[in-house]
Amino acid sequence: MRFNQFLGNILAAALERECSGDKYDILLNDIFKAKRLGKRDRIWVSDRFFFYLRHKLFFDEISENAEICAKNIAMVFENEPDENLSGKIEILQKNGTYDQLFNESFPEFLSNKIRSLYDSDAFGWFNSKARTVLRTNLRKISREDLSGMLRTEGFENSFTPLSPAGIILEPTNKSLKNIELFEKGFFEFQDESSQLATLLVNKNSRTLLEPCAGGGGKSLAVSSFFRDIKVTASDTRTHLFKEIKERAARAGTSIKTAAFQDINDDFDTVFIDSPCSGSGVIRRNPGDRWKIDEKMLSDLNKLQSELIRKFAEKVKKGGELIYITCSFLECENEEIIQNFLNENRSFSLITAETRLPENIKNSTDFSAVTAGLFFRTKPFAERDLMFGAVMKRD
Numbered sequence: 001m002r003f004n005q006f007l008g009n010i011l012a013a014a015l016e017r018e019c020s021g022d023k024y025d026i027l028l029n030d031i032f033k034a035k036r037l038g039k040r041d042r043i044w045v046s047d048r049f050f051f052y053l054r055h056k057l058f059f060d061e062i063s064e065n066a067e068i069c070a071k072n073i074a075m076v077f078e079n080e081p082d083e084n085l086s087g088k089i090e091i092l093q094k095n096g097t098y099d100q101l102f103n104e105s106f107p108e109f110l111s112n113k114i115r116s117l118y119d120s121d122a123f124g125w126f127n128s129k130a131r132t133v134l135r136t137n138l139r140k141i142s143r144e145d146l147s148g149m150l151r152t153e154g155f156e157n158s159f160t161p162l163s164p165a166g167i168i169l170e171p172t173n174k175s176l177k178n179i180e181l182f183e184k185g186f187f188e189f190q191d192e193s194s195q196l197a198t199l200l201v202n203k204n205s206r207t208l209l210e211p212c213a214g215g216g217g218k219s220l221a222v223s224s225f226f227r228d229i230k231v232t233a234s235d236t237r238t239h240l241f242k243e244i245k246e247r248a249a250r251a252g253t254s255i256k257t258a259a260f261q262d263i264n265d266d267f268d269t270v271f272i273d274s275p276c277s278g279s280g281v282i283r284r285n286p287g288d289r290w291k292i293d294e295k296m297l298s299d300l301n302k303l304q305s306e307l308i309r310k311f312a313e314k315v316k317k318g319g320e321l322i323y324i325t326c327s328f329l330e331c332e333n334e335e336i337i338q339n340f341l342n343e344n345r346s347f348s349l350i351t352a353e354t355r356l357p358e359n360i361k362n363s364t365d366f367s368a369v370t371a372g373l374f375f376r377t378k379p380f381a382e383r384d385l386m387f388g389a390v391m392k393r394d
Contacts, residue, residue, distance in 0.1 A: 001073055006329045007044050010035055011073065014067040017325055018310040024053070043173065048073045053287040054127045058102040062088045068378070106289050110279070113329060118379055121301070130283040133382070135190040136165040137251050138224050143167065145188055153179055158288050162363055163195040165224065167384055171374040185250035190217055194376045196369055197324045199359040200223050200352060200390050205229050205268035205320070211311050212273050216244035216255060222271070223253040225359070232256045234263060266316045274304050274331050276325035280385030297331055304336050312344060321347060322392045326384055333387040334374065347391040349373050
């Protein structure tokens with residue numbers, strides 16, 4: 001294999017900063033700007049850096065330093081190992097550690113969770129690259145029309161299996177954010193699982209509060225799917241309200257923003273998109289697997305319990321509380337819900353399998369996105385892993 005030493009050195013520099021605590025996209029952008037890399041070179045480095053994060057245990061095992069690691073990554077990525085690397089791989093295969101180091105490259109407790117919830121076949125899915133998924137803004141355009149317009153622009157696509165607004169894009173290096181269809185507010189970037197989570201909302205609701213709205217993605221989805229619901233978005237990061245307002249204006253809708261202390265009303269629906277480990281979006285953020293530990297989960301569980309207790313008080317009698325995470329870990333999901341219900345007898349579960357057909361008319365089989373009483377997506381589909389619970393207040 002002909003190795004590009006210049007780009008290899010840049011990859012090595014990124015590897016040396018991998019443990020700095022910086023967000024990986026920011027880390028790479030800092031390096032790219034400093035080196036003034038063009039688009040093609042940025043893609044070369046990015047692809048191999050995130051490949052490393054997916055197989056970190058393996059590359060750390062066989063590499064003495066960052067420079068050697070960068071070359072090993074490039075050779076494995078291109079499937080062109082030299083004699084020395086081939087010998088190292090053969091040794092690991094013979095002693096039975098190759099699969100654990102390469103295919104199951106996760107912290108031990110996450111590996112154990114994946115095996116117990118799914119099986120070893122799921123590791124390949126977790127290490128695969130997620131596709132880009134769009135949510136059609138049904139206020140402005142039909143999914144069929146948007147799909148055709150995207151093809152005209154050179155973006156091949158297909159429909160999501162369940163969400164009536166989802167479009168899956170074929171891989172491309174072309175940017176969607178620079179096209180007129182985006183500027184006109186015809187779509188947003190949103191995984192199918194997130195779209196389906198918003199379809200847990202009761203269509204008869206007239207007011208909805210999203211207290212952990214972030215940039216407003218789910219609030220916008222609710223506004224697109226349910227035109228008669230007045231949405232209030234809130235967050236501790238009030239500087240994000242400007243972004244929400246801008247996105248809402250582009251989408252042709254209105255979303256009210258309010259700081260926590262300014263929320264005095266009760267709501268038909270309170271939709272908590274809770275802070276979580278992000279374990280369910282590891283395909284999109286492969287490096288996050290190395291940041292999830294038991295201390296993080298313990299801190300998150302306390303916050304999750306506090307949020308659900310606090311905002312349950314904002315649900316009207318007869319209204320609903322919806323709790324969502326992008327995590328597959330039970331400690332952030334079923335256990336939080338069960339503890340809440342044990343303490344709050346006025347709330348009872350509504351099954352996701354009951355609610356989804358009320359809002360999605362083109363499907364009758366929701367087994368791929370439900371488990372027991374809950375909304376819970378599963379590996380092997382083109383969806384992030386998400387959890388959701390719907391609870392009605394008596």
